[in-house]
Amino acid sequence: MSYDSGDAEDDVPEGIALSGAPALAPEDTGASGLTNEWSGTRSEPVPVTLITGFLGAGKTTLVNYILTAKHGYRIAVICNEFGEEVGIEHATLQPEAGGAQALEEWVELANGCLCCSVKTEFVQALEALMQRRSRFDYILIETTGLADPGPVAAALWADAELEAAVGLDGVVAVADARNLARQLAEPREAGAVNEAARQLAYADVVLLNKVDQASEGVLTELEARIRGINAAAALVRTQRCRVDLARVLHGFATVSVRLAGDLCLGRLRAWLDELLWERGPSTPDVLRAKGVLAVRGCDKRHILQAVQELYEIAPGPPWASERRESRVVFIGRRLNAAQLRPWGMERDRVLKFTPEQAPAFSASPFVSASKDLTTDSDNAEKRLCVRFAGRAASHESRELHMLRALLGAEVHERMAAGSEPLDDAALRRWLRAWRSPDAAAAALAAHAAWRAAAMPAGRVLEEDILHELATGKAFLQGCDARGRPVLAVLAARHDMGARDLAETRRFVCYVLDAAAAAADAAGAARGTDPVGLLCLFDLTGLRLSNLDVKALQAIFELLQSHYPERLSALWFINAPWIFWGVWRMVRPFIDAKTREKIAFLGSARAPELREAIPASVLPVCYGGAARLVPVEKAVAAARTAAAGAGSGGSGGGESDDEAHGGTHEGRLAAAKAALRRWAAAGWGAAQRPLRAAAGSRPVQAIRSVRARLPAWHHKPAELAARAGSAIASRASSVRSALASAEARVGEVGGSRGTSCKTGGGARRAGLLRRLALPELLLRVLCVVAASALRVLLAARAELWAALKFLATAGPALELWAGGPLGVASRR
Ligand SMILES: Nc1nc2c(ncn2[C@@H]2O[C@H](COP(=O)(O)OP(=O)(O)OP(=O)(O)O)[C@@H](O)[C@H]2O)c(=O)[nH]1
Structure with missing residues (x-):
């Protein structure tokens, strides 16, 4: 459809839409109810309709019906057959019924299924077809009954050229009313969903076909099942696939519009907002718009780019001597004169449209998104997003x-x-x-x-990660400039010898859950999808005892398997030389996508930190002004806020200290805190004496201490202040345990024989601890070895000369000594 300009531009009344594709007269509207609006301009994408459906559902019947109906399209069909029966589908076309009159190209792909084994051939066939682009207006793809439409549709986007040349107009699933219930019930291996359900799930339109072969009750039941799988698809009952083709083939139209004189940008935006956002079944469906605008009071051309709902208007090069006018091409569906004319004909509407007339649009978040984009016209990334969004x-x-x-x-x-x-x-x-x-x-x-x-409780409980929490190595700050929660980890506080890998894994989950919750909350506050988190992995002061390959592997394994796309960036800070060996071991376990998110910052004062993170969030140690917020404190604050929100604020006031203070539980916990303080060297060290003190029931004793240590154990100052009186008053059993444990510590010393760890783990831990001590010595040795090697390399020329001298001087020396050197020396 188009509006023709006539010969002379100047004769054209201002604002009349011009040029475009040859129009079909109303008589060309076939009995099908479809109006051909395809412009035929060669550079525009060809609409593709994917026809899917279980075996025998009626796909070929639908293709036949489309080819014989009156719609004016010239159609290319790509048909995929399973097995060797090439030619059968083509033979089933019905020329006697006027069939194949619209058929311009017929491509059969055999010996496999389009969605898997012949995908490459499919793309090649499509590309070959596009070489003969002028011969057809529309492409139908009929898949085998077992095909999954997902990969087929995705193949259309597989290649940039193809993507520009064809556009997926829709996926039509044909369902067999007689057999659908049975097909849906067919079990598949390992809980996989069967093909019939997949095909329905992918469809834009579902034809519930063969209605003549099912009762009304069955049809109603099937409709409910189809809606359960795909509520968004249009559902149509058909017999022999006879359907209003406007529901199946949409087609794209192109309308070019020209407007002399200048536009008021604000009012044009209001009109575009209405056009692009207020869509209904009878309103224009603009998929693409592009053009040049003459904006009032501006000597630069403005470029309009719109893709579906998003649009951008950016200033371009200045106007030269040519006439100032606006020209825009709209590509889409249901673009007809009556609905698009306002932009062209009723210039008054554009020029006199007051902002008050569009209050509904100004409240739309998308409008502000569009405006944001227009303010940053130089941002190529955003423009690209708009274009492909x-x-x-x-x-x-x-x-x-x-x-x-x-x-x-x-x-x-x-x-x-x-x-x-x-x-x-x-x-x-x-x-x-x-x-x-x-x-x-x-x-x-x-x-x-x-x-x-x-996590049977739905989350990691603090009592299951007490030792990890006690290390005080993870901190959850606020959000960075991009809204990403900032997580800081001080690796030097991790002690490989003292950790229990299972607990470390739980701790990692606890931290990631907390960060994910913070990201979700920030996203909800902004009204957008949550963004990923920024993790600062600080390696300052790293020693051999902190190097933990397994823990690092666990972090990446958990991120990749259970927290996908939660990580936005991971910055290692201050990596010392001893880290690189470990990194080499861990790196192969990190997938390429995660690796792209990793960067190494040379210093805690790296400018990247200050650029990305506002000072109010960035900890002081990185040049900011914020205090480090321990992750459990952030979790407690979030929980208190949630409880406050849930109970009108009444339940969130009581602190853990108050809750426990004065009670038996509180005193007991305080006593345990004293134990913790005493065993500050690490949980492993605390376990040993406790186990010894607890006599025959070590495991229960340890469990009870762990279970009773409350989450607030990380506040050593308060707890230490109370510990004395608490122990004195009620926790005598604990005190005696402590006393005997202390006595035992003297005897046991660093004894590995009483460790709670398994023998291998304890030995490794001991070895590492011993290794940690002479770390300086090791470093010195390495430096000495490296220097010696360097000296040797530098002196290799002299060494070589000396060897050559020996080789030449040897015979002379032998002569002088009166025989071989060895003999001479033995003599
Ligand atoms: N009774 C009845 N038969 C139909 C209807 N639609 C199609 N058929 C018949 O069902 C049979 C299968 O139809 P096709 O169009 O070949 O089905 P298909 O989905 O292409 O089959 P495959 O290519 O094998 O997957 C043919 O005999 C059609 O005539 C209908 O609405 N009612």
């Missing part, structure tokens, strides 16, 4: 849909129980990490099972 969004929503359909109710329940509800943002993270709905669904199911087993 629309297409990416539709692809992603399709995949989200699929992922939701693939996940069972059990996974949803488990995730909710594990304090990880599967909202859209969470699903998007898993999709981005695993790249396909299938892989994401499998990973999510495994994750939900892991989390249910690892």
Whole structure:
């Protein structure tokens, strides 16, 4: 559809839409109800409709129907057959019924399924087809009954050239009313979702076909099941796939609009907001708009770029001597004269449209997003985002849909129980990490099972990570300039000899859960998806005893398997030379995507830190003004805030100290804190004497101490102040345990024989501790060895000369000595 300009531009009334594709008269509207609005301009993308459906559902019947209906399109069909039956589909076309009149190209792909084994051939076939682009207006792809439409649709985006040449117009799933229930019930291996469900999940339109073969009751039931799998798809009952083709083939139209004179930018924006955001079944569906604008009071041209709902208006080069006018091309569906004319014909509407007339739009967050983008016209990254956001969004929503359909109710329940509800943002993270709905669904199911087993309480309890918390090595600050929660880890406070790897893993989960919750809260406050976290892994003062390959591997393994896309950046700070050996061992276990997020900063005062993190969040040790916030304190504060919000603020006031102070529990806990203080050298050291003191029930004794140590044990100052009186009053048993433990410490000393650890672990720990002591010596030795090597290398020329001299002087010396040297010397 287009509006023609006539011959002379000057004859054109101001604001009339001009040029474009040859128009079809209303009579060209076929019985199908479809109006051909395809402009035929060669550079525009060809719409592609993917027809999917289980075996025998009626896909070929639909293709036949489309080819024989009156719609004016010239159609290319790519047909995928399974096995060797090439030619059968083509033969089933019905020329006697006027069939194939619209058929311009027929490509068959055989010996495999489009979504897997012949994907490459599919892309090649499509590319070859595009060489003959002028012969057709539309492409239909009929998949095999077993194909998964996801990978086929994704293949259209596989290659930049193809992406520009074709556009996925829609996915149509044909469902067989007679057999669908049975097809959906077919079990698949390892809980996989069967093909029929996949096809429905991916569809934009579902044709519930063969309605003549099912009762009304069955049809209603099937409709409910289809809605359960894909509520967003249009659902149409059909017999022999006879459907209003406007619901299946949409087609794109191109309308060019020209407007002489200057535009008021604010009012144009208001109009665009309405056009792009207020979409309805009968309003224009603009997929793309681009053009040049003459803006009132500005000597520069303005460039309009719009992709689906997002648009950008950026200043371009200045106007020269040519006439100032605006020209815009709209590409989309349902672009007709009546609805697009306001922009062109009713210039008054654009020019006289007051901002008050559009209050609904100004409240829209998207409007402000658009405005943000327009203010930063030089930002190429943003512009790129705008350009591709629309297409990416539709692809992603399709995949989200699929992922939701693939996940069972059990996974949803488990995730909710594990304090990880599967909202859209969470699903998007898993999709981005695993790249396909299938892989994401499998990973999510495994994750939900892991989390249910690892955290039966739904979260890591502080009492299960007491030793790790006591080290005081993890801190959760506020958010950086990009809204990323900042996590700081002081690696020098990690003691490999004293840690228990299982507890360290729990601790990592605790910290990541806290950071993830902070990211979610920040996202919710902004009204956007949460962003990832920025982790500062500070290696300042690292010693051999802090080097823990397994713990580092555990961090990356957990991040990759259970916290996908939660990490935005990981900055190692001040890595000393001893770290590089460990890094070399850990690096192969880190996937490429995570590796890209890692950077090494040479100093705690690196400017990157101050650039990325506001001073109010950046700890003092990195040049900021903030205090380090221990992660458990951040968690407690978040919980108090949540409890306050939940109970109107009444329940959040009581601190842990107050809760425990004065009670038996409080005093006992204080006594344990004294134990902790006494055993400040590490939990491992505390366990040994305690075990000895507890006599025959060491495990129970240790458990009871661990269980009773409250989360607030990390406040040594307060606890130490109370410990004396508490021990004196009620906790006599603990005191005696302490006394005997202290006595025992003298006897046992560093005895490894009484360690709670397994023999191998304890020996390693002891070895490392011993290694840690002569660390300086080791460093000196290394330096000496390196210097010696350097001297040897530098003196190699002299050495070589000396050897040559010996070789030549040897015979002379022999002569002088009266025989071989050896003989001479023996004599
Ligand atoms: N009764 C009835 N039969 C139908 C209907 N639609 C299609 N059929 C018949 O169902 C059979 C299978 O239809 P096709 O269009 O070949 O199905 P298909 O999905 O292409 O089959 P495959 O290519 O094998 O996956 C044919 O005999 C059609 O005539 C319908 O609405 N009612």
